[in-house]
Structure formats: C-alpha cells, structure tokens
Amino acid sequence: MEPSEFAVQVRDLVYRVGGRTILDGLTFNVGRNSCLGVMGMSGTGKSTLLKNIMGLLRPTSGDVLINGQSIVGLSEQEMAPIRRKMGMCFQYAALFDSMTVAENVAFGLRRHQRLPEDEIRRRVSESLGRVGMEGTEALYPAELSGGMRKRVGIARALILEPELMLYDEPSAGLDPITAARLDGLIASLDRERGMTSIIVTHEVEELFALCDMVMMIHEGKIVALDTPQALRETSDPLVRQFVEGRADGPITV
Amino acid sequence: MIVLEPLEIPKDQPGNPWFPLPRGAALFLAYLGRLVYLHGYVLSLIARRRVDLRLSVFQMATVGVASLPIATITALLSGMVIGYHFAVQAGQLGVSAYAGWLVAETMSRELGPVLVAFVVAARAGSAMTAELGTMKATEQIDALRALATDPIEYLVVPRYLGAVLMLPLLTFVGDFAGVLGGYVMSVIAPQINARVYFTAIPANLEAWTIIAGLLKTLVFGMVISLVACHEGLSCRPASEEVGRATTRAVVYCIMLIYAADVALTAILYPG
Ligand SMILES: Nc1ncnc2c1ncn2[C@@H]1O[C@H](COP(=O)(O)OP(=O)(O)OP(=O)(O)O)[C@@H](O)[C@H]1O
Ligand SMILES: [Mg+2]
Numbered sequence: 001m002e003p004s005e006f007a008v009q010v011r012d013l014v015y016r017v018g019g020r021t022i023l024d025g026l027t028f029n030v031g032r033n034s035c036l037g038v039m040g041m042s043g044t045g046k047s048t049l050l051k052n053i054m055g056l057l058r059p060t061s062g063d064v065l066i067n068g069q070s071i072v073g074l075s076e077q078e079m080a081p082i083r084r085k086m087g088m089c090f091q092y093a094a095l096f097d098s099m100t101v102a103e104n105v106a107f108g109l110r111r112h113q114r115l116p117e118d119e120i121r122r123r124v125s126e127s128l129g130r131v132g133m134e135g136t137e138a139l140y141p142a143e144l145s146g147g148m149r150k151r152v153g154i155a156r157a158l159i160l161e162p163e164l165m166l167y168d169e170p171s172a173g174l175d176p177i178t179a180a181r182l183d184g185l186i187a188s189l190d191r192e193r194g195m196t197s198i199i200v201t202h203e204v205e206e207l208f209a210l211c212d213m214v215m216m217i218h219e220g221k222i223v224a225l226d227t228p229q230a231l232r233e234t235s236d237p238l239v240r241q242f243v244e245g246r247a248d249g250p251i252t253v
Numbered sequence: 254m255i256v257l258e259p260l261e262i263p264k265d266q267p268g269n270p271w272f273p274l275p276r277g278a279a280l281f282l283a284y285l286g287r288l289v290y291l292h293g294y295v296l297s298l299i300a301r302r303r304v305d306l307r308l309s310v311f312q313m314a315t316v317g318v319a320s321l322p323i324a325t326i327t328a329l330l331s332g333m334v335i336g337y338h339f340a341v342q343a344g345q346l347g348v349s350a351y352a353g354w355l356v357a358e359t360m361s362r363e364l365g366p367v368l369v370a371f372v373v374a375a376r377a378g379s380a381m382t383a384e385l386g387t388m389k390a391t392e393q394i395d396a397l398r399a400l401a402t403d404p405i406e407y408l409v410v411p412r413y414l415g416a417v418l419m420l421p422l423l424t425f426v427g428d429f430a431g432v433l434g435g436y437v438m439s440v441i442a443p444q445i446n447a448r449v450y451f452t453a454i455p456a457n458l459e460a461w462t463i464i465a466g467l468l469k470t471l472v473f474g475m476v477i478s479l480v481a482c483h484e485g486l487s488c489r490p491a492s493e494e495v496g497r498a499t500t501r502a503v504v505y506c507i508m509l510i511y512a513a514d515v516a517l518t519a520i521l522y523p524g
Pocket of ligand 1: 017018020022040041042043044045046047048049091
C-alpha cells in the first residue's frame, strides 16, 4: 500500500453512547509530522475522540485511518502492530497501580522488545528524566501526586518512541514551570523525531504555541479547524469566546 | 471488544434478534454465548503459545496460596461431619467397617471437587473480578490496550491457567483432608471403629473414582476463571459496580459449577 501522507484520517466519525450522540460526524486529517490541537468545552467529547483514534472505542459509524489503514473493526491482535507505533497519555494517567513507576514505564519495552535488563533500566531513567521525574523509579502510583502520575504516563508512552502521540490534557494540574518544560519536550519531540501529535488541552496559549493546526469541537461537531494564527484573528464569536475565556457569549453553561 | 462491554439486551423491540425470547432467557443465553466466546479466545491464544509463563506461574501461586488453607479446613470439617453421619448409619446397617470407605468415596466423587471449587470461587475468583473490575474502572485496561497488549492475553490467560491447573491439586489435597477428618471423628465418636477406618478404603476405592473427580475440577477451574474475568472486564466503571460484579461472579460461579457438576457426573460416572 502507498504510505499515506496523513498520519491520521478521520472520516465522518459518529460516536453514540447511551442514546446520546457524543461525536456527530467529524472529518479531519492530521498530516505526518504535524501537531493538531483540540479544544472544546468540558464534556464535549475530546477524550472520546482520542479513544476512537486509538481504537479503544468503536465508532458508531464513520472511519478512522492510521497511516492510511482503517482500524475500525480490527481485532486486538490485528491492532497491536499499529498501536506499537502510537502512544497515548490518558487524562487521568491510567498507571498500573500494582506496579512501580519503573515497571510502568518499562511495560512497553518488556512486552515488545527483548532488551537486557540494564538497557531497560537505562531507558527507563532516561524517559523519566525527560519528564522531570528522575529518581522516582521505586515509588508506586499511589505515592505520586496527580501531576507526577500524568508525567509518568507520558514517560510510559514515550519510551517506545511512537510515531504518533495522543496527549489528553498533558499539562492539566501541573505548575506553570513544569507545564512549560513539558511543552518544550513535546515541541522538541515533534521537531527532532518527526513525531505526529494530537494534543487535547484547555490551555489556549499552549495550543497556539505548539500546534500547526487547531480544531475546536462544540456539541459533537467541528466548529473551527485552522492555523493558530487564523484562529487568533477569527471573528467567529464561538471561537473568540473560548479563546478569550469569557463567560458571556454564544456558549452558555 | 465485546467482553469489555457490560452485558445488556436492548429493551424488547422488533428488529432485536433476541426479541421473541423472554428477557431473562435472552440474557442467560447471551451470557453463556460470551463465556463460550471468551473460552474460545483463550484457547486460541494458548494454542498459539501466546502464554506469559511468568504471569501464569504467579497466578497458580496466587490461587494456590489464597485457597489452600481454607480449602483444606473446609474439606476436613465436612469430612468430619459426613464421617459422623456415615458411622451412625453404617452402624445401624451393620457395616461399620465400611464407614471410612464411604467417606473416601463421597469426598473424591463429589464433596472434594465441589467444595474446593466453591472455596476457590469465593477466594480467588472474587479477587480476580475485583482486580480486573478496578483496572477497568480506572482505565488501566485501556492503558494495556494502548500499549499494544491484549488484555485477554495478558490478564485472562494466566488466570485461566492458574485456576485450571491448581484446582485438581487443591482438590486432591481436599480429598485427603476429608478422609482424615472422618478418621478424627471416628477416634472421637464411639460409634466408629477407628481401627478399621482405613482398611476398607484401598480394597474398594477405585482410582477412576478419584481421577474422574479431579477431571471435573478442570471444568470448574475454567468456569471460575472465565466467569470471574468476564465479570471484571465487563464491569461498569464505578466502585459500586466493582462490588456488584464481584458478588455476581461468586454467585454465577456457584450456580454454573453445580450445573456443570450435574452434567459431568452423569458423563464421568456412568452407572
Ligand atoms: N458511557 C457513557 N454513557 C453516556 N455518556 C457518556 C459515556 N461516556 C462518556 N459520556 C459522555 O460523553 C461526553 C464526552 O466525554 P469526554 O470524556 O470525551 O469529554 P471531554 O471533552 O474529554 O471533557 P473534559 O474536557 O472534561 O475531559 C460527556 O458529556 C459524557 O457525559
Ligand atoms: Mg477529557
């Protein structure tokens, strides 16, 4: 098959659950080595979108293609080689709570690569170092704060050097210094390793600094999909209200 | 993945394939269908050698260590009780010398396999459901999948092997404990002749009786691990639901163990 120019293609994605339509016909592409930012009101379906792209949820209708290959309806075993090139940072970290930080981070390496134990240890501490979590190898997730867990989750996903990373609010709950450092890491991974990323975040400035394209979802639909520059200057009242963070406007909570 | 979804049948409506059936019957059939599907999935993984030996050995140890003390004590006590009853009745029939043999026969045919299976369901099965249900509720199952790891391969196969391989061993120990319990009673209770308690056993108890009992437990082990893992994986993401799933797992195990027992007894002990 011709390798696709897009890392991710989403076509008319509809996701319905419990009689509610969460995602209502999303269509967009994410180019290779680019960064898409996703923003939208809380509860609008951003995490649900990432889980559909990761194949963790099955779309009600529509299609999701990773590197040009449709993943809808693939079995877990068929999905595994595709997911090995993908990484996901969960909104609530989703660390394995019966394993130490080191075991969490080493999980993908141990399962998918045969490496000597000291090489694993080296890569684990390197990966933890990148997110500013060095020296926490022996701790259990219960002994970490929310922001620390989040960063271990990112280290766990990054250790396999995925081509495509999905970040679900990577800097939520982090102090501004750590958040800025994390943004630097994401930017450098995108630049130096040619990683493609999709970032869900409420931090509008982070979005505009990191992303090539920004998408806004509202009530299950894409209301804006453009470059950060264009969104900054848009006259769309919906986007303006969100970007400026005002309580009054077309969106009422 | 179907086994990750809570089991529900849409409200009776035309167009739903379960429509002609009463809701309870439809749910029951759908449930059995899922267990068969999960079993097929597990067996196909085992056939393709997709078995993590380290995890499987760990599960065997977990099931064994968790259940051995209670299984032994339960079997010992029930051996004492039936030993007492048999002694009284054998005495009335004038065959006191056979009391020990009767205990051995009952333990290896029925009480050993079933009681040990109940203990393992309550002890190890419930723990499996609670663990997997919590992992489900905290998105750890999704995290496994995102790390290109099939949760059936990583979580269910080791638990299946752990339960299926440990149950015969535990039952064998339980059979012995039961016979020993009967003996303890025969020393205490005046009706039994303690000296002849064991003598009638070797002459009358056939090897097949014991083996058939252990074969039954292989199936009980399958029931326990598959039901427990299914309840955990299909659990809704809430702590209350984890509790409910755990209770359900134990109740379903007990019912399905007895249902399997009826069928297996007829097959394994013909006449
Ligand atoms: N099992 C379910 N049944 C019914 N509704 C659900 C279910 N799962 C999710 N939802 C709904 O889907 C919507 C989207 O949830 P999602 O977690 O994707 O939101 P989000 O955009 O990530 O929000 P946040 O920014 O707060 O993380 C929510 O409104 C939620 O109520
Ligand atoms: Mg979310």
